[in-house]
Structure formats: structure tokens, C-alpha cells
Amino acid sequence: MQLPPYVKSGDLVSISAPTRWVDPEDIQNFVSFLEQEGLQTMTGSIFTRHHQFAGEDKDRLDDLQQMLDHPDIRAIFCARGGYGIIRLLSKIDLKGFAEHPKWVIGFSDITALHAFLQMRIGVASIHAAMPYTLRDVTDADDSAVSSLFGILKGELPTYTVPANPLNRKGKGSGILLGGNLSVLYSLTGTLFQFPTRGAILFLEDVDEYLYHIDRMMQNLKLAGMLENLAGLVVGGLTDMHDNEVPFGMDAAEIIRSAVEEFDFPVCFDFPAGHVEGNMAMVLGRQVSMEVNQDGSQLDYID
Known part of the structure; x- marks a missing residue:
């Protein structure tokens, strides 16, 4: 897939709200991170509200x-x-984006936008924390913040993960795809x-309810x-729910x-996911991955 140009100090970036509404104060913390990186910021008209949505x-x-x-924007933060x-997906025109590709950043519901960009024109994007999810983070060294800005500069990390008894050992390599399970489930077909x-x-x-995690996995x-x-690779499985009659397995076991x-x-x-320190x-x-008795490692392949 095509990689957009990496971001450097002085570049123009933007914040868009294509999903739920946000208050101005919800993004101020993140704007300060952008300023610390020497980036110019355009916010567009994102502070409107229509029911749950940002307009x-x-x-x-x-x-x-x-x-x-926009030909000069280098990254769009959802x-x-x-x-x-x-x-919105069926109405997005990618002609201008194809001429001036840029990084699109977000997670959760933004999984659908990542899939859209990959399927329509084959452009890579970044699964990472968003201004709203970082609204209470003040430390630029937080792993969610530092990994995001590192990747935007072209500094690709090696991810190491402690062993989990549910892991399955082995090695593999391929294109990294995915995101939120519920959204991927909604895109099948x-x-x-x-x-x-x-x-x-x-x-x-x-x-999510545990039975629905099972339903979605069976659907995939x-x-x-x-x-x-x-x-x-399985990230955060956060705030799961069970019925009065237990499903019998937790989300990871499912x-x-x-x-x-x-x-x-x-x-x-x-x-990564709906967890603290959401790694970009x-x-x-x-990427290549290896899982052994000591844990897991994920590396980008040049």
C-alpha cells in the first residue's frame, strides 16, 4: 500500500469530527501537543451538534x-x-486525496474509514488515540502520544508484549489490517x-456483551x-458484559x-484499542510477528 509523506515541524495538520460531537475543550489538550511538535493546526467547522453527531x-x-x-494538509486527526x-463513506470523493495523500488517524468507529481508504485506493493510515481520548493526558511522553507522533515522523517502533497463556506460538508476516471488531463485523458483505x-x-x-463477541467472531x-x-493480534477487550446466565468464557477465550x-x-x-497507552x-x-514462550513481538518490514 502507498504510504503518505511523513510529517515534519512546520507542516499543516487538521482535526475533523466525522462522528460524534465534541466540545472545544475536548481537543485543547491535543492541540497543545501539536503545537509542541511545531505543527500548524486547522480545525474546520467541527464544533456543531446535531443529536449525537458533530453536525x-x-x-x-x-x-x-x-x-x-487540501493539498497542504499532511495529516487528518479524527x-x-x-x-x-x-x-458518509459512500459520498466521499478521493480524487483530491489520491493526488495529495495524507495520514488519516483514529480508531474505534474510524476503523470504517481506514477500511475505506485501503479498499478504495490502497493508502495506509494510522490506528491511534484521538484528541477526545487524549483530553485528560498532559504528558507528551505518554505512550499513546509518543508512539503517534513518532510514527508520523517515520519512527516505526518494535512492539513487545508479555506472554499470555492464550497465545499461540509461531511466526508470521503480512499486511497489518483491522481495528474495532464491531465495526469490522458491520462491514462484512x-x-x-x-x-x-x-x-x-x-x-x-x-x-460489548460476551455472546455478541462470539457472534461477531463466528461471522468473521x-x-x-x-x-x-x-x-x-488482539488488543484491548475493555468493559465487557455478561448475561444473567453466564456465557462461560471471557472475551479473550471466545x-x-x-x-x-x-x-x-x-x-x-x-x-492498543480502548486502553490506556493506546499504541499507534x-x-x-x-509487519512480521513472532509469538514464543517469552511473549510476542511485532516489527515493521521495510
């Missing part, structure tokens, strides 16, 4: 489209997740369901998204059970 669909689309088209980007043959798939989720399996993976018949390596507890990851980039 009506047309307004959010116009704001995002302007930033995608202000927050929640819900709403899927309402659409134009934006990406092919996973030979890929390293990343999954995370938040605030039936859609053929699991059987030919080169590896599976995911492990869904891939039991396959032989690719599996890593749990990867520090380049989706669409070739």
Missing part, C-alpha cells in the same frame, strides 16, 4: 472532504469515535470488507476472514476458541 451528515462530510482534498463515519488472506489481523473492542469466520490469516482450528500465531494483550499502529504496512 448533520452533509456538514460532517463537507468538513472531512475539504481536509481530504476528533473521536462513537458512531457516524459509515453514514459490503464493498469495504477487506481481504485478509496472508494478513496480520488486529482486533479490539469495548462495551463464516465470511472467510479468519482461515487464511498470517497472524492474529476469540481464541473461534480460531482454534487454525495454526497461525495469536497474540493477546497487545497495548500503521494499518496497511507490512
Whole structure:
């Protein structure tokens, strides 16, 4: 996949809100991080509100489209997740973006935008913390902040993860794809369901019932998204819920059970998703992974 140009001091970046509404104070902390990096910031018209959303669909689309088209913007930070980007996908025009590719950053609901960019024109993007999720973080050395700005500068990290008893040992390499399980589940059968043959798939989720985690994993399996993976990386499985009659497994065990018949390596507890210290990851980039008795390691391949 194509990599947008990396970001340097003095470049113009923007913050867009294509999903839920945000208050101005929700992004001020992040704007200060941008200023510390010497970046110029454009916020567009993101401080409107229409029910749950940051404005009506047309307004959010116009704001995002302007930033995608802008020849001088080097990165677009999505202000927050929640819900709403899927309402815009069919109307986004990528002609200007293809001429001036830039990094699109976000996670959770923004998983759908990542998949859209990968399937439409094959451009890599960044799964990372967003201004809203960093609203209470004041330390620029926080791993979510430092990993994000490091990647934007082209400093690609090596990720090391402690061992987990549910891990499956092995080695694999392929394009890193994925994001929020619920969003990927919602994209199955659409134009934006990406092919996973030979890929390293990343999954995370938040605030879901355990039975529904199982339903979504079974759906991915039936859609053929699991059987030919080169590896599976599982991030945060945060604030899960059970019914009065217990499901009988926790979220990690459900995911492990869904891939039991396959032989690719599996890593749990990867520090990304709805977790503190949400590590940035380049989706669409070739990576290698190794899982052994000591833990897991993920590296980018040049």
C-alpha cells in the first residue's frame, strides 16, 4: 500500500469530527501537543451538534472532504469515535486525496474509514488515540502520544508484549489490517470488507456483551476472514458484559476458541484499542510477528 509523506515541524495538520460531537475543550489538550511538535493546526467547522453527531451528515462530510482534498494538509486527526463515519463513506470523493495523500488517524468507529481508504485506493493510515481520548493526558511522553507522533515522523517502533497463556506460538508476516471488531463485523458483505488472506489481523473492542463477541467472531469466520490469516493480534477487550446466565468464557477465550482450528500465531494483550497507552499502529504496512514462550513481538518490514 502507498504510504503518505511523513510529517515534519512546520507542516499543516487538521482535526475533523466525522462522528460524534465534541466540545472545544475536548481537543485543547491535543492541540497543545501539536503545537509542541511545531505543527500548524486547522480545525474546520467541527464544533456543531446535531443529536449525537458533530453536525448533520452533509456538514460532517463537507468538513472531512475539504481536509481530504487540501493539498497542504499532511495529516487528518479524527476528533473521536462513537458512531457516524459509515453514514458518509459512500459520498466521499478521493480524487483530491489520491493526488495529495495524507495520514488519516483514529480508531474505534474510524476503523470504517481506514477500511475505506485501503479498499478504495490502497493508502495506509494510522490506528491511534484521538484528541477526545487524549483530553485528560498532559504528558507528551505518554505512550499513546509518543508512539503517534513518532510514527508520523517515520519512527516505526518494535512492539513487545508479555506472554499470555492464550497465545499461540509461531511466526508470521503480512499486511497489518483491522481495528474495532464491531465495526469490522458491520462491514462484512459490503464493498469495504477487506481481504485478509496472508494478513496480520488486529482486533479490539469495548462495551460489548460476551455472546455478541462470539457472534461477531463466528461471522468473521463464516465470511472467510479468519482461515487464511498470517497472524492474529488482539488488543484491548475493555468493559465487557455478561448475561444473567453466564456465557462461560471471557472475551479473550471466545476469540481464541473461534480460531482454534487454525495454526497461525495469536497474540493477546497487545497495548492498543480502548486502553490506556493506546499504541499507534500503521494499518496497511507490512509487519512480521513472532509469538514464543517469552511473549510476542511485532516489527515493521521495510
